[in-house]
Amino acid sequence: MEAYEKLEEHFEKLNRFGEVLAILGWDHAAMMPSGGAKARAEQMAMLRGLHHQMLTEPQVEEWLEKAGDADELDEWRRANLREMRRAWLHASSVPARLVEERSRKGSECEVLWRTARKDDDFARLAPYLQEVLKLTREVATIKAEAFGVSPYDALLDQFEPDGSSEKLDVVFDDLAEFLPGFLEEVLEHQAQAPDPIVPTGPFPQKKQEELARRLMQSWGFDFDHGRLDTSHHPFCGGYPEDVRLTTFYSEDNFLRAIMGVLHETGHALYSRGLPPDWRGQPVGRARGMGVHESQSLFVEMQVGRSRSFVRWVAPLYREVFGADGQEWSVDNLHRVKTRVERSLIRVDADEVTYPAHVILRYRLEKAMIAGDLEVEDLPAAWNEGMEELVGIRPPDNRDGCMQDIHWMDGTFGYFPTYTLGGLMAAQLYAAAERDLGDLDGAVESGEFSVLLDWLRENIHSVGCRLTTEELLKEATGSGLDAGYFKKHLRDRYLGPDHS
């Protein structure tokens, strides 16, 4: 028991470092003047270094070994220990030299990418990305050994703990088979309805912000424990006591900011709802990026683009913007929010094509880590995959394989969590409906608290007590099942009679 206590104390301190880094990161994106960048980078590098040093102190290994014998630990503590081990193994298995080199090469590649992408110059990027890939393969090989899994799965585990590409392959292959044909159907179906009319504004930022705050409040966001600000890339930062959400406003398109806020609100509610008794401990954290994304997509996609939600929100839009006209009708706004099209850019993709973008990236990064695909062959493989999965061929690399930041700084193994989140969100919504009965009425009257309560009980308050698989089983009755997502897509995009 003593070793376990020591570990709790140690990880509590580590968590404080994490909180400080979260605030510094938020400040960097939302507040910091440009001239503060260099000092901030050095502050964060120092804190990350200290965090790593503390996490890999020899005592930690000793404590972990001794605590392993402690059969008297209850379920929460056992799970806590499991997550401590995971964190420790990720940190201690890779030599500091390699971590630093990868971080440095990643930063170099990212900086270069910003201009190379603008110039559509893949040749200039390639050697940098190849270097990042080489170092990432090294890391993956070492972690594979430590965790006893494949190199790709070892990377995946950083974002999706216990994630398995074997299982992902099954689910994603099934989806990849379903999507192209389904997309054809949706486009045909959509062509029979009137074209959506996108409200064009201008929408003053003040008004958009007011709307955003009202939506957050409707969902139960607690402004005594959080903020809303602006940053170039929207995100949800901070920690449970102090959740910091950002969005980005453009005056000609309020829906971009608003749907972004709904998305980040899903993340925020998850963070805020994590088990208070386990604050500061690994078991008190979010389960993984897949589950995190399921929470944001639950709010943004499952609820936020449903017809019932549009029924509730349309009058609010009209009130805040003092607007009226046919483009503000429920039917039209719902058409705008559920418009589907083949497009090049993942972050702008709709709910139907988004998974296709993700599956492409997942397949490519898995091949790159396995050594089956080299950087020089990436553009061709990308374009081919886009044609197959989305049915559109990028005219250049800028809007093709150079569009995402992830690989540039060495983030491999992250992409699949977006679609895992999408699948889980559909499965969770179906389970909530099973438990609570038809939800349309609650959504249509803006009573999101029934949904939030369900999420709090079944997901948020669990933290990392369960694995993702167990969490899903307890909440929904079964492990990951893409059937719910496919049904959801059919219901929403072809009409309920097609499901």
Add this chain to the structure above:
Amino acid sequence: MEAYEKLEEHFEKLNRFGEVLAILGWDHAAMMPSGGAKARAEQMAMLRGLHHQMLTEPQVEEWLEKAGDADELDEWRRANLREMRRAWLHASSVPARLVEERSRKGSECEVLWRTARKDDDFARLAPYLQEVLKLTREVATIKAEAFGVSPYDALLDQFEPDGSSEKLDVVFDDLAEFLPGFLEEVLEHQAQAPDPIVPTGPFPQKKQEELARRLMQSWGFDFDHGRLDTSHHPFCGGYPEDVRLTTFYSEDNFLRAIMGVLHETGHALYSRGLPPDWRGQPVGRARGMGVHESQSLFVEMQVGRSRSFVRWVAPLYREVFGADGQEWSVDNLHRVKTRVERSLIRVDADEVTYPAHVILRYRLEKAMIAGDLEVEDLPAAWNEGMEELVGIRPPDNRDGCMQDIHWMDGTFGYFPTYTLGGLMAAQLYAAAERDLGDLDGAVESGEFSVLLDWLRENIHSVGCRLTTEELLKEATGSGLDAGYFKKHLRDRYLGPDHS
């Protein structure tokens, strides 16, 4: 040389901790939602603890000893070493147990004070304050031993390095003799002029903020390296690359926010102007709180309440607020900005009575540290001193000896720096006029860059290369001389013919 290099490396890391703490402190005051307070307190306590631990590592003492032999160090490095020694001695001389206990008792006392002050309940406060005083005396005694100075001077050194109460006594006694009679004269003189008409607004916060930014920009504040925000108590935080200023707006009194911004801008320009080659090193920091305050008072008092400044700024006020009328005349605004009266509260005091408030506190805290005054006798001593120095007797303790936060959390030795700053500001302004010729023209046309250049060259860029005494001598030709301040007061409040 090697030991010295090690020290530079070590202090650079310590400085990064300081920067992180500065951002967390700023965030706490300007951004953090109330629910984040507990987590923030723990984050800061942890970082302060680590900072203290790093500063007092045994190696540091070794390096300091070895580096002491290094005759090959140049002036900057010798001064750097001196300031490292000072920081190390302050941190290492006091046992951690005592530091912690004092910090805890200080927090308790401060929390209690907030309600006790509201209730005007000195009896409830007294035992807490007595405890803080007891622990502060212990610290002072230990530091006195380490530094070879009196206990009070050892506390003073934390804020005013090399400060000496013996010298302060001379200057402050002289001022204390001068002020009461002078105040009488000023009040009589003032009574002969029309009463000032205070513009009453309402002044929308947006407009005040616009005005504040324009004033900051006129003074050369660089928004690529800083921000302006709001907080309950205005302050200047951050660090040279990222200076964070705050103010507090009230819609019925724009001058409070604006004069506050000018004050903090003086601090900010100092911070930003510190020697860039010595960033991160003790010698690259501000000389002390006295010099810091001289920079804020230079901008706020010496310049900001001068008639030339009012001539420049009055049209700007009128433009920003779209206002007109007799209260916006230069004469009236100058009368508003230089109004003198006997009043109870230090932070609201004018330029003439402010030093009297400070001298009272200085004398009382010196007596308390020396054991010549106990907490139970404080109210009587306070009221007597107020009568003697300001000529007004507090009707209660709330607006008497319970008005300031300083002693509550154990900050003894800080008060005198306010008036040291005031004296230095007058001396520096006189020296600038000596070097640059009559400054009225520059101020009247808003050309503050000549003043800023002079301050940068003579004060900001020196950092801690010189002691305060040396700094003043190099910049003005003499050590601290209260004569400049007295002349300034006579010129401004009785007219130039009285000086």
